[in-house]
Amino acid sequence: MTMITEIKNTQILPREFYIRDDVTLIARDLLGKIILTYIEGVYTGGIITETEAYAGNNDRACHANNGKRTARTEVMYARGGVAYVYLCYGLHSMLNVVTNEEGKADAVLIRAIKPLWGLACIRKRRISQKKENLLCSGPGALAQALGIDKKMNGLPFAGPQIFIAEKWCTGGKSYLAVKPDKVIVSQRIGVAYAGEDALLPWRFIVG
DNA sequence: CTAACGATTCGCT
């Protein structure tokens, strides 16, 4: 009964949010935003707490560096606001937010969230993880917690399967994205192969 | 076709 009201009050991030040229700015701005998936009738999600920026040009850590086009990277060239999901080490799905206009292959890797919605379901998906604070920390863990895999590659963050929002209404309550008052900046994880580009301060954590 | 490896995680020492 309250469903219609809830949907109406929810504020999905507008497409313009993603269509900006500075991917590091977007990576920062994503901190504190609300992210959820809707799978088999269950919403799971939380607040974004850690991101990394990857730039299509002049960033050797980026899969689509300097125009590299393969079947896997193709979605990175799409218009911003859709998901880039790929499998890492044969077992972990990585969730990225594609940004910038069509043809510019920037993306933001979501590395961690603070889980708030669908905790029972999240714990079920993360059955092997006993520590509550590690449920959604790390890109592979986070994707597993939210039920994200390659099937979600290319889906828009405007829903209905995956959402990023400024405001989310559920259970008669509304939640606003929180602007972190402190952001810790550091080098990106696991990109040593990128040479000098591995040193770029493009990892952002809510402090 | 083949081989090497990765934007990682977890359990064990």
Place this chain on the structure above:
DNA sequence: GCGAATCGTTAGT
């Protein structure tokens, strides 16, 4: 701290 798990993607033969 170390190493196994595990397979799609990629580049090279």
